[in-house]
Amino acid sequence: EAQVTQNPRYLITVTGKKLTVTCSQNMNHEYMSWYRQDPGLGLRQIYYSMNVEVTDKGDVPEGYKVSRKEKRNFPLILESPSPNQTSLYFCASSSLAGVSYEQFFGPGTRLTVL
Amino acid sequence: AQKVTQAQTEISVVEKEDVTLDCVYETRDTTYYLFWYKQPPSGELVFLIRRNSFDEQNEISGRYSWNFQKSTSSFNFTITASQVVDSAVYFCAPLNNDMRFGAGTRLTVKP
Numbered sequence: 001e002a003q004v005t006q007n008p009r010y011l012i013t014v015t016g017k018k019l020t021v022t023c024s025q026n027m028n029h030e031y032m033s034w035y036r037q038d039p040g041l042g043l044r045q046i047y048y049s050m051n052v053e054v055t056d057k058g059d060v061p062e063g064y065k066v067s068r069k070e071k072r073n074f075p076l077i078l079e080s081p082s083p084n085q086t087s088l089y090f091c092a093s094s095s096l097a098g099v100s101y102e103q104f105f106g107p108g109t110r111l112t113v114l
Numbered sequence: 115a116q117k118v119t120q121a122q123t124e125i126s127v128v129e130k131e132d133v134t135l136d137c138v139y140e141t142r143d144t145t146y147y148l149f150w151y152k153q154p155p156s157g158e159l160v161f162l163i164r165r166n167s168f169d170e171q172n173e174i175s176g177r178y179s180w181n182f183q184k185s186t187s188s189f190n191f192t193i194t195a196s197q198v199v200d201s202a203v204y205f206c207a208p209l210n211n212d213m214r215f216g217a218g219t220r221l222t223v224k225p
Binding site for chain 1: 120123149151157158159161164205209214215216217218
């Protein structure tokens with residue numbers, strides 16, 4: 001089954017404790033992206049990657065890191081989480097081949113930073 | 115960068131009413147795709163439709179229809195005979211390599 005998986009789905013942590021949210025897709029997609037969703041602000045892009053070892057900042061990259069060592073994985077790293085990073089996070093992937101650009105989304109990770 | 119405006123933050127209708135969700139976008143790209151996604155209360159993001167910027171033909175899919183007007187940079191979404199299950203947040207997005215979503219419109223359909 002084609003899917004994007006994220007782990008964990010729910011996480012409560014404390015300020016300053018490093019964490020990683022994993023994202024994996026099984027569709028051989030080149031493009032992967034992280035978004036955060038906050039009430040009234042819609043989906044805002046954090047980072048994206050066009051392919052392995054290629055990453056770029058989105059609209060709200062501050063406080064986040066990503067890596068793309070393998071095509072299928074795109075982890076989101078919070079080196080020193082702060083309460084303003086409490087949010088719902090979505091990972092997405094899409095193919096850059098053809099004419100689609102449809103993004104497939106993971107189920108979301110709800111992060112609370114105390 | 116692209117920009118999307120979904121001016122309606124929240125809409126409330128009674129079941130069986132028709133409702134139109136507005137989307138206005140800005141882009142410098144000559145080729146792009148326009149998407150609508152639905153986010154029901156369960157939280158997942160559900161793909162609804164994709165349109166190519168070259169194709170201005172309107173589309174109907176069951177109770178859903180989309181009106182793409184390139185001249186006014188609008189891509190509006192109409193639900194005919196709304197149902198309670200249509201209650202969700204709807205996102206419009208013009209997408210290319212630069213992925214941008216609107217802030218979303220929360221639709222509530224009351225029985």
